[in-house]
Amino acid sequence: MRVLMIGDIVGRPGLSTLYHFLPRLKRSFQPDVVVANGENAADDGRGITRGIAREMFGAGVDCITLGNHAWDKREIFDFIDQEARMVRPANFPEGTPGQGYTVIPSPRGELAVxxxxxxxxxxxxxxxxxxxxxxxxxxxxxxxxxDFHAETTSEKQALAWYLDGRVSAVIGTHTHVQTGDERILPQGTAYLSDVGMVGPYDSILGMEKESVVKRFVTQLPVRFEVSGGRTQFNAVLLDFHRTSGLAENIQRIRIDDDQPWFD
Incomplete structure (x- = not known):
């Protein structure tokens, strides 16, 4: 089974970049399942709406994962319980709307996300x-x-070692910067600390540089806005053994706006 996992999509620039590159990636790599983190996909980079979820599914995403911004758009409460292809963090307290895991069918069998x-x-x-x-x-x-949506590398690594041999892959999201530590652990679990993001390239984690810098310099409240300009696309390609389900290959994908795409 081949899985394409796409990093945190940030705002409308991230969605536009997803829609541009995903068809080409699907032609080139032929993934059986496409998973994307959509917790920053709303136009302001916070949360997700029903319309955007439908756009992403229509563009070829099979499953949307979320994170700490899952509830930033209140309309999610109107549809998350009915959307079997969307998952929010499973360790929210009992009674939280939505589901923490799902099973996605594919031509090569089912994938649990x-x-x-x-x-x-x-x-x-x-x-x-x-x-x-x-x-x-x-x-x-x-x-x-x-999809382990976490802040620290140590916590991400700890979960990967804890689950080594019991899951196919532990892929980190949330920090928006792709790491270069991809590996397959001894018992067969693929690991990457952070898959990166899809969205503005000349930005700070997808947000306008000036406002983020001002926040650090002044320590005053500043409203962050999604940046514009050049974009980037970050993802990871995973191959799982057809019977054991353990990882056979992990490959980072990074496309910057100023780099040509070769089919």
Missing amino acids: VNLMGRSFLSTLDCPFREADAILRTLKGKPVLV
Whole structure:
């Protein structure tokens, strides 16, 4: 099974970049399942709307994962319970709308997609390690992709080692900067600390540089706006063994706006 996991999509520039490159990537790499993190996909870079979710599915995304900005657009409460192809962090407290994992069909079988959120420098949620244990008890025999939406590299690495051999891949999201530490752990779990983002290139994590710098310099409240200009596309390509579901290959994908695309 081949899976294309796309990093955090930021605002309308990120969506436009997704729609431009995804058809080409699908032609070139022939993924069986496409997963994308959409928690920053709204026009202001915070949350997601029903319309944007439909756009992403229509463009060829099979599953949307979320994170700490999942609830920033209140309309998500109107549709998340009905959308089987969208997952929010599974370690939100019991009773939270939506689902923490889902199973996506593909020509090469089913892929389970699990969304978890870290607790270091983020909200105090239920334990992602114990939540992963509980979920995996229900997903025996399926390849499992974990989107771990977390702030610190140490927490991401810890979860990957904890789940090594029990899931197909643990891929980090949230920090918007693609890391160069892709590897397959000894028991067969693919790992990458952060897949990166899709959106403005000349920005700070997708936001206008000036406002972010002003916040650091003055320590005063500043409203962040999605930047414009050149864009970037970050993703990771994963190959899972057809019977064991463990990883056989992991390949980072990075396309900057000033680089040509070769089909």
